[in-house]
Amino acid sequence: MDDENKTDVDEKGLPNWVLFAVVAVLTVIIVVSVVIGQREKFSLIVPGSKAPDFTLPDLKGRTKSLSDYKGKVVFINFWATWCKPCREEMPSMEVLYRDLKSKKVPFEILAVSIDSEGPEVVEKFRKEFNLSFPILHDRKGRIKELYKTTGVPESFIVDQNGFVAQKIIGAYNWAAPSGRKIIDVLLKDGAKDPEVYRKRELLKSDQRVDF
Numbered sequence: 013m014d015d016e017n018k019t020d021v022d023e024k025g026l027p028n029w030v031l032f033a034v035v036a037v038l039t040v041i042i043v044v045s046v047v048i049g050q051r052e053k054f055s056l057i058v059p060g061s062k063a064p065d066f067t068l069p070d071l072k073g074r075t076k077s078l079s080d081y082k083g084k085v086v087f088i089n090f091w092a093t094w095c096k097p098c099r100e101e102m103p104s105m106e107v108l109y110r111d112l113k114s115k116k117v118p119f120e121i122l123a124v125s126i127d128s129e130g131p132e133v134v135e136k137f138r139k140e141f142n143l144s145f146p147i148l149h150d151r152k153g154r155i156k157e158l159y160k161t162t163g164v165p166e167s168f169i170v171d172q173n174g175f176v177a178q179k180i181i182g183a184y185n186w187a188a189p190s191g192r193k194i195i196d197v198l199l200k201d202g203a204k205d206p207e208v209y210r211k212r213e214l215l216k217s218d219q220r221v222d223f
Contacts, residue, residue, distance in 0.1 A: 055160075056160050057159050057160055057168065057176060057179070058176065058179060058210070059176050059177060059178060059179055059209035059210055059212060060175065060176065060206040060207065060209040060210030061175065061176045061206075062174060062175055062176075062206075063078060063086075063088070063168060063170045063174050063175065063176050064078075064158050064159065065077060065078050065079045065174075066078055066154075066155045066158060068124065068148035068149060068150055068155060069131075069148065069149055070146055070147060070148055070149070071131045071134055071135050071138065071147055071149065073131075076122070076146065076148060078122070078170070078174075079174075081120050081122075082172070082173075082174060083118060083172050084118040084119060084120050084172060085117075085118065085119045085120075085169065085170070085171060085172060085195055085198045085199055086119075086120050086121075086122060086169075086170040087105075087108075087119070087120070087121045087122070087167065087168075087169055087170075087186075087195065088122050088124060088159075088167065088168040088169075088170060089101075089105065089121065089122070089123045089124065089165060089166075089167045090124050090126060090150075090156055090159065090161050090164050090165060090166045090167070091123060091124070091125060091126070091164050091165045092125060092126050092127050092164050093125065093127050093133055093134060093136075093137040094127070095164045095165060097164075097165055097182060097183035098164055098165045098183070099141075100183050101165050101183040101184060101185075101186070102123075102141050102143065103141060103187075104184070104185050104186040104187040104188075104191075105121060105123070105143075105145065105186050106141065106142070106143055106144065106145065107186070107187040108121075108186040108187055108192055108195075109121050109144065109145045110144065112195075112199075113144075117199050118172070118199070119195070119199060120145075120146070121145035121146065122145075122146055122148055123143070123145055123146065123147045123148065124147075124148045124149075124150050124155060124156070125147060125148065125149050125150065126150050126151075126153055126156050126164060127149070127151065128151055128152075128153075129151075130151075131149055134147060134149060162181060163181070165182065165183055165184075166179075166180070166181050166182075167179070167180040167184065168180075169194055169195060169198070171198050171203040171204065171209075172198065172202060172203040173203045175203070175206045175209060176209065177194055177198060177203075177204070177209045177214065178194045178209070178214075193214070194214050197214055
């Protein structure tokens with residue numbers, strides 16, 4: 013190439029179609045990223061979903077994370093002291109907790125209070141019902157939003173690998189043998205493929221066990 017042609021190419025730079033193509037590709041990447049991000053933001057946590065990790069203080073200010081309990085079946089319960097159905101449900105949770113703890117099985121309850129008031133309000137409730145399982149305080153509601161709960165009580169049974177095996181909206185009788193079926197299956201047989209949870213194959217039906 014002679015000097016005259018070389019100078020002509022340098023002055024012109026990249027053809028316009030190349031610049032348009034680069035801009036178009038970058039635009040598509042940005043749009044797709046935004047769409048995926050929004051989808052994840054608004055996707056509900058359902059059976060088969062990975063349970064989002066979180067860290068919250070207990071009533072004594074000690075922080076606990078869901079990831080601390082990997083390898084265990086974890087029962088996450090969102091509740092509040094002012095919630096009447098929660099008052100009905102809590103005693104059955106305590107029965108379940110004491111029974112499984114006495115058997116020394118890898119199981120834990122994380123009861124997440126969404127009360128906006130101080131921990132002393134939650135502690136008063138704990139003493140009233142003589143609750144022995146861990147209570148965490150989501151005072152600002154960040155974890156409630158992370159799990160996209162619709163109200164209280166709302167519960168998630170998380171398997172040993174951190175996937176949601178069961179989701180219950182509303183008060184539930186956890187002391188009933190049929191009510192704790194999935195927990196017992198997970199403790200006996202171990203974690204399942206998340207697709208099993210999505211298809212709800214651990215239950216013959218979605219029948220609730222209410223009070």
